[in-house]
Amino acid sequence: xxxxxxxxxxxxxxxxxxxxxxxxxxxxxxxxxxxxxxxxxxxxxxxxxxxxxxxxxxxxxxxxxxxxxxxxxxxxxxxxxxxxxxxxxxxxxxxxxxxxxxxxxxxxxxxxxxxxxxxxxxxxxxxxxxxxxxxxxxxxxxxxxxxxxxxxxxxxxxxxxxxxxxxxxxxxxxxxxxxxxxxxxxxxxxxxxxxxxxxxxxxxxxxxxxxxxxxxxxxxxxxxxxxxxxxxxxxxxxxxxxxxxxxxxxxxxxxxxxxxxxxxxxxxxxxxxxxxxxxxxxxxxxxxxxxxxxxxxxxxxxxxxxxxxxxxxxxxxxxxxxxx
Numbered sequence: 284x285x286x287x288x289x290x291x292x293x294x295x296x297x298x299x300x301x302x303x304x305x306x307x308x309x310x311x312x313x314x315x316x317x318x319x320x321x322x323x324x325x326x327x328x329x330x331x332x333x334x335x336x337x338x339x340x341x342x343x344x345x346x347x348x349x350x351x352x353x354x355x356x357x358x359x360x361x362x363x364x365x366x367x368x369x370x371x372x373x374x375x376x377x378x379x380x381x382x383x384x385x386x387x388x389x390x391x392x393x394x395x396x397x398x399x400x401x402x403x404x405x406x407x408x409x410x411x412x413x414x415x416x417x418x419x420x421x422x423x424x425x426x427x428x429x430x431x432x433x434x435x436x437x438x439x440x441x442x443x444x445x446x447x448x449x450x451x452x453x454x455x456x457x458x459x460x461x462x463x464x465x466x467x468x469x470x471x472x473x474x475x476x477x478x479x480x481x482x483x484x485x486x487x488x489x490x491x492x493x494x495x496x497x498x499x500x501x502x503x504x505x506x507x508x509x510x511x512x513x514x515x516x517x518x519x520x521x522x523x524x525x526x527x528x529x530x531x532x533x534x535x536x537x538x539x540x541x542x543x544x545x546x547x548x549x550x551x552x553x554x555x556x557x558x559x560x561x562x563x564x565x566x567x568x569x570x571x572x573x574x575x576x577x578x579x580x581x582x583x584x585x586x587x588x589x590x591x592x593x594x595x596x597x598x599x600x601x602x603x604x605x606x607x
Contacts (some may be wrong), residue, residue: 288355295350341595345588350481352584357577371431371472373463376406377481379454381423381525383447384517387551389524396482397447397512399551404466405439407558417466418442421459423451423487431470455488456481456530460495460506460537468502478511478561479512479537482575484530490535496540506541507561508534511548 287293382397389399408416416438418429429443430440456479462475475497485492499506511533516524531547538545548554 286294286357287356290354290377292354293350295353296347298350299346301338301345302343303527305502315325316379335366341591341598345591345595348584348588348591352581352588354581356580356584358580364408367595369411369415370474371415371417371467371470372411373417373431373467373473374408374476375419375421375459375460375463375477375479376400376404376442377422377454377456377483378420378445378447378450379481379483380448380452380522381454381482381519381528383521384512384519384525387511387514387516387554389551395447399447399509399554400480401445403551403554403558405442407521408435408439410562415470415472417463419466420445420450420457420521421455421462423453423455425455425458425462425488426450427462427466427476430466434470443520450486453487454481454483454485456483456485456491457490457495458488460489460492461498464499464504465497467504475504477504477506478509478558479506479534480511481529482512482525483528484533492537493540496537497555499536499537499541504541505543506537507525507543507546508546509546509554509557510534511554513549516586 330413378397381394382400385395387394387395387399413433415431415433416429416435417431418438418441420426420428428441432438459481460477460479460545463479467475467477496506498553510529512527512529514527516526520525529547533547535545537543546557546560548557
C-alpha cells in the first residue's frame with residue numbers, strides 16, 4: 284500500500300462514491316414517468332445504458348483520482364541502517380627522491396619503488412570493504428592527500444597521481460606519522476591503524492619518530508611500518524647509484540611501541556604479501572545510514588484525472604452526444 288502525505292484527504296474519495304450511490308439508488312426512486320416518453324427514445328443516439336452513463340463514469344473516475352492526488356501518494360525508499368565490519372586506516376607514504384630508485388620489477392621490467400608502491404597500495408585499497416581509508420604524503424613536508432573516506436575510487440585516483448618529490452626533498456618521517464595520527468584521531472572508529480611506508484630515515488621535520496610513536500601509543504593507535512628497497516646500491520635517475528639508507532631500528536621501534544609490526548619488502552611480490560597480511564587486521568563495526576528518499580506520485584493521478592475529463596468532453600461532443 285502506498286503511503287500518503289495527507290491520508291485524511293482520502294475522505295474526499297467518498298464524494299464520487301456518494302454520487303455513484305445517488306445515481307444508482309436514490310435518483311432512480313425520484314424518476315417522473317411521462318406517458319409519451321417512450322416516443323422520444325428514437326431521437327437519442329444513446330440507446331445503450333452504458334453509453335447513457337459513460338460520461339458520468341468519466342467524471343466520477345476523474346474526481347476519484349483527483350481526491351487521491353490531493354492526499355499526495357508517495358513512493359518511499361525507507362531509511363536503512365546497515366552495520367558492516369571495518370577499521371579506519373591512514374596510509375602514510377614517503378615520496379622522497381630515493382623512492383625513484385630502480386631496484387623493483389613490474390611485469391618483468393625495472394621500475395621505481397614508488398611505481399610499485401602505487402600499484403600495490405591501489406590494489407590494497409580496491410580490496411577493502413567497509414574500511415575507511417585516508418592518505419598522507421610526506422617528504423620534506425607532510426600533508427593530507429585524502430581524509431578518511433569510503434570512496435575508494437577517489438583515494439586510488441590520488442594514489443596514482445603521486446610523484447617523486449611532491450612533498451619536498453627530505454624525509455620527515457615523524458611529521459608524516461604525526462599528521463596521520465591527527466587525521467585518524469579525528470574519526471569516531473574504535474579500531475584505528477596507520478600504515479607507514481618509507482625507504483629511508485628521518486632527516487627533516489619537527490616531530491621525532493619516537494615521540495610520534497609514543498603519541499600513537501597513548502591514543503591506542505597501531506602503527507604498521509614498512510621499509511622497502513634492496514640491500515646494497517640502487518640506481519636513481521639524475522643522481523646515480525645510491526646505497527639504501529633504511530632506518531630499520533626506528534621503524535621496528537615505532538611498530539613495537541604501538542603494538543603494530545615491522546615489515547621489510549625487497550621486491551614487488553614481498554610488498555604485495557605485506558599489504559595482504561595487513562588486510563587481515565582485526566575489525567570493528569562501522570554503521571552506515573541510507574537516508575529515506577521520496578518520490579511524489581500525485582502528478583500521475585492528476586494527469587489521469589485531467590485525461591478522463593478531456594475524454595468526457597470529447598466523447599460528449601461526439602460518440603456520447605445526447606439529444607435529450
